[in-house]
Amino acid sequence: MNDAAALRCIGRFAPSPTGPLHFGSLIAALASYADARARQGQWLLRIEDLDPPREHPGAAESFPRVLEYFGFTWDGPILRQSRRHDAYESALAQLAERGKVFPCACSRLDLESSATGIGGERVYPGTCRQGLLPGRSPRAWRMRVGNEPVDFVDRLQGAQQQVLARDVGDFVVKRADGFWGYQLAVVVDDAAQGVTDVVRGADLLASTPRQIWLQRELGLPQPHYLHVPVAINSDGEKLSKQTLARPLPMSDPLPVLINAWRFLDQAWQGEEFANVREFWEWAIPRWDVRRLPPVAMLTARTGKAGGL
Numbered sequence: 057m058n059d060a061a062a063l064r065c066i067g068r069f070a071p072s073p074t075g076p077l078h079f080g081s082l083i084a085a086l087a088s089y090a091d092a093r094a095r096q097g098q099w100l101l102r103i104e105d106l107d108p109p110r111e112h113p114g115a116a117e118s119f120p121r122v123l124e125y126f127g128f129t130w131d132g133p134i135l136r137q138s139r140r141h142d143a144y145e146s147a148l149a150q151l152a153e154r155g156k157v158f159p160c161a162c163s164r165l166d167l168e169s170s171a172t173g174i175g176g177e178r179v180y181p182g183t184c185r186q187g188l189l190p191g192r193s194p195r196a197w198r199m200r201v202g203n204e205p206v207d208f209v210d211r212l213q214g215a216q217q218q219v220l221a222r223d224v225g226d227f228v229v230k231r232a233d234g235f236w237g238y239q240l241a242v243v244v245d246d247a248a249q250g251v252t253d254v255v256r257g258a259d260l261l262a263s264t265p266r267q268i269w270l271q272r273e274l275g276l277p278q279p280h281y282l283h284v285p286v287a288i289n290s291d292g293e294k295l296s297k298q299t300l301a302r303p304l305p306m307s308d309p310l311p312v313l314i315n316a317w318r319f320l321d322q323a324w325q326g327e328e329f330a331n332v333r334e335f336w337e338w339a340i341p342r343w344d345v346r347r348l349p350p351v352a353m354l355t356a357r358t359g360k361a362g363g364l
């Protein structure tokens with residue numbers, strides 16, 4: 057890649073503060089960091105604090121400290137989605153002006169009998185698409201989707217396609233409780249921050265067509281996508297705050313970092329490092345997307361070194 061192209065590469069890590077960072081978070085952070093830094097790109101940190109009821113006190117504040125401890129350095133200020141209300145509001149207004157969104161009165165209960173689509177979510181049956189039924193009050197805002205396939209090529213998972221009307225239905229961009237939908241916020245912020253390369257866990261692969269749909273409707277550029285395998289435990293569950301994955305330890309970071317590196321099948325011959333800085337100096341030039349396991353899920357190694 058020539059210098060001009062390398063300079064344009066901007067990656068990011070965008071954790072939600074619904075709990076402490078864990079081994080699964082480290083894999084996503086490591087992959088996006090190594091991928092951007094290997095191309096002399098920038099790496100940004102964004103805290104996706106969009107969902108106060110699900111947030112864990114102190115988690116957002118701990119993220120920079122934990123990432124620093126593992127040797128990550130980010131460019132520019134940390135963006136917090138809780139401060140981005142105006143940007144999301146103006147995106148919603150832009151969509152509303154063109155009739156691309158509509159108010160929806162349906163509750164979760166109303167949608168219970170709808171078919172299940174991609175990722176186990178209900179496919180929106182279109183109840184409020186042509187206007188609210190008499191006597192119903194608006195709760196959420198939904199984005200209108202269409203029947204034309206949305207295609208993209210993931211840098212690891214290959215060609216992907218969804219027909220949003222069939223697989224997802226019109227999706228929420230502003231929730232009934234007044235908070236912003238993840239899909240809208242992520243698209244607005246990736247564009248505002250000039251992100252060129254989204255590298256994240258494959259659990260978000262199924263969200264990407266919705267994000268591409270929004271980018272098209274908002275006239276925003278489409279970044280490149282790379283969805284790395286997510287770590288699952290021996291019960292086959294994704295490591296997450298919900299499955300009570302252990303927080304990253306704040307002592308002895310190297311074995312955990314090396315576990316994350318090896319989880320992604322990167323070159324490894326038992327090297328030893330004095331500190332995390334030495335690890336990164338060695339690792340970044342060796343980052344190789346072609347070595348990544350082209351699967352959505354992999355079992356994490358357990359053990360004392362901090363697998364889970």
Ligand code: GLU
Nearest residue numbers: 070071072104242256260
């Ligand atoms: N905030 C999301 C999460 O913690 C990640 C969003 C993204 O990388 O697009 O799962």
